[in-house]
Amino acid sequence: MCLAIPGKLIEIASDSNGVRMGKANFGGIVKQVCLEYTPEVETGDYVLVHVGFALSKVNEEEAARTYQLLDEMKQLGELDTPDWDNNLFFERSTSS
């Protein structure tokens, strides 16, 4: 229910009632999004969308932190390899 996914804002316009609306592209699927709660966002921004409402701009700098984390983890050196099967994680993720 609290599912929210990031989409790229490709258009902003007010509807006939003056509600700030936009169109967001979710990996090729374009949907109408209400932007009343994200007055700061502009075309080209990524927004987090839940039941047709943008709840937040996705902060690209914070998102890039994942890669910094990866680099830091690599600095930890040769860690013991966990005793789970190769590719388990990804076989499972693509099987569903």
Next chain:
Amino acid sequence: MKFLDEYRDETLARKIVAEVRRITTKPWVLMEVCGGQTHAIVKYGIDRLLPKEIELVHGPGCPVCVTSLEMIDKAHAIAQRPDVIFCSFGDMLRVPGSTDDLLILKSRGADVRVVYSPIDCLKIARANPDKKVVFFAIGFETTAPANAMSVWQASKQGIKNFSILVSHVLVPPSIASILQSPLNRVQGFLGPGHVCTVMGYHEYEPIAERFKVPIVITGFEPIDILEGVLMTVRQLEGGSHEVQNQYPRVVHREGNRVAQDLVNKVFEVCDRKWRGVGSIPKSGYKLRYEFHDHDAERIFDIKEIDTQEPEICISGLVLKGVKKPHDCPAFGKQCTPEHPLGATMVSAEGACAAYYAYGRHLKLADPNEKPTKVA
């Protein structure tokens, strides 16, 4: 997709799991609050990647699952009226009431419609001025801004034939209730990332302090969840109990003020009954009096309903993290997604439905055995 795929990176997942293993010295019980997190954990087998000392128990964060039976029976009573178009999110359709579900009522001729967003109901209301359009407004804080906007716009635009049946629930009181229970085993929480996108996380700070429990606001992708686990275990092993934010790409401490303002204009906090859990003080939203023209409970004045839960179902204990789905004698037998006995088997975010979807009802030869791919 950008901002999704990079959080499913296998190399990084392995590194984080290895780091969790390295720092873990004793058993810890963590609860993920959100049903969306539960779904991802079971889908990607995250619980089985973690060292055996780390147990993940599944929290109450599935609104479909915790909507009280009384409220569902009320929804069914309203939906059956010939003057009503009853609108709902899709996952409420199969939730069993005392006798029926919305899909059965639809098959008998009730005008039940699935909408993507509550705002879609306003169009339906304008197109059907002779009907009363009712939206089943369930959800946590994440969904409250959307539901609030539907009422706000209906009021502003003078759409008088639109109302909502409100069954909103709030996360912080439910976490406090779990921690106060004598049955509680939870020592740390993966907090609800999208609830906190709206509300911020300052409300969790007094809970972390009072119960001496770390709360890490966490996202929904595998890397987010693994990092949330790592941050929680780090705190537990180090003896600290802070609120930390794993999900800063969308969550800020103060949340979305614009959304909170409208939610507070439309809703006020009330006591709320949770299915399988019972009544929790100040754990829900109801419409403010100014919007009572859009309050379906007032408009339709449904009398108290005598409800009946199946005796065998343990979904209340599953929602509190006390039991796992496979502890239930009916799991995967009398109770399946095709014939659910409890709401936790209906929603994709319900722990029982997630366990069933990813083959956890199938017997493994050895409980510690790694699962094979399930078709």
